[in-house]
Amino acid sequence: MRENPDYNDLYYQNTTVHSQIIDILTKRAVSLSEFSLPIDWEACFGNPRPVEIEIGFGKGRFLLEASKRHPKVNYIGIERAQKYVELTRERFEKYMRHFGVDKTSGTFSNVRLAWTDANYFVTRYVPAESVQAYHIYFPDPWPKKRQRKRRIFRNQDFLAALTRTLRSDSGRLYIVTDYEEYFQEIQERLAGLSALHQAAADLSPDQDIATNFEMKYVLEGREIYRAVYEKVLP
Numbered sequence: 001m002r003e004n005p006d007y008n009d010l011y012y013q014n015t016t017v018h019s020q021i022i023d024i025l026t027k028r029a030v031s032l033s034e035f036s037l038p039i040d041w042e043a044c045f046g047n048p049r050p051v052e053i054e055i056g057f058g059k060g061r062f063l064l065e066a067s068k069r070h071p072k073v074n075y076i077g078i079e080r081a082q083k084y085v086e087l088t089r090e091r092f093e094k095y096m097r098h099f100g101v102d103k104t105s106g107t108f109s110n111v112r113l114a115w116t117d118a119n120y121f122v123t124r125y126v127p128a129e130s131v132q133a134y135h136i137y138f139p140d141p142w143p144k145k146r147q148r149k150r151r152i153f154r155n156q157d158f159l160a161a162l163t164r165t166l167r168s169d170s171g172r173l174y175i176v177t178d179y180e181e182y183f184q185e186i187q188e189r190l191a192g193l194s195a196l197h198q199a200a201a202d203l204s205p206d207q208d209i210a211t212n213f214e215m216k217y218v219l220e221g222r223e224i225y226r227a228v229y230e231k232v233l234p
């Protein structure tokens with residue numbers, strides 16, 4: 001079973017050829033190919049503040065609430081589905097219209113949407129030791145046996161990139177899922193990485209911000225599983 005993607009295959013060409021980073025406020029979309037490799041976060045955001053990345057932001061609820069709550073943190077949301085990128089951009093627009101947010105106020109100047117594949121982006125574009133936190137909420141569980149190889153936590157390149165790019169001083173990985181079997185697998189796979197250690201799940205400062213999936217599943221009465229990992233110094 002191939003667990004690392006071949007970036008030359010058609011799937012990756014199709015999902016990454018359009019890759020772009022969108023500035024919420026200016027609506028400016030810049031092709032990923034125009035950024036340095038790896039990305040210079042300071043040039044991207046115009047300031048040296050800490051960077052957090054949400055992978056698979058879906059309808060963008062967490063991204064909006066967290067970026068509002070922490071204006072001094074820069075947020076990159078990664079999403080490969082165009083319709084969710086558009087929907088999230090509109091969500092921010094609607095919020096700004098509804099609450100009369102002045103675009104010159106600086107609110108949401110700390111957010112960029114990356115329309116791309118997270119495997120591709122994290123393994124290639126994210127600089128080492130540059131990420132304060134990764135947020136991975138309700139990653140696709142690919143429940144069918146023949147599809148499980150698509151699970152993001154099975155990609156060894158991706159796992160290596162996650163640990164390499166997290167900051168050693170305070171880097172954290174937050175994971176939430178409703179899928180118990182995948183949750184067990186994620187924990188087993190991460191236990192094999194010496195650079196990460198599992199911390200108390202209630203260490204997440206933004207646990208009260210529910211994603212769209214979390215809101216839906218909580219209403220359905222499903223159990224929600226959470227884990228927090230910290231990067232440890234060698």
Ligand SMILES: C[S@@+](CC[C@H](N)C(=O)[O-])C[C@H]1O[C@@H](n2cnc3c(N)ncnc32)[C@H](O)[C@@H]1O
Binds near residue numbers: 058081137138152
């Ligand atoms: C189950 S949804 C969860 C959405 C959101 N995090 C939530 O909790 O409401 C998973 C999301 O991850 C996105 N996704 C899955 N694999 C991805 C990848 N490799 N790169 C970027 N986005 C991905 C999907 O398009 C989808 O929007």
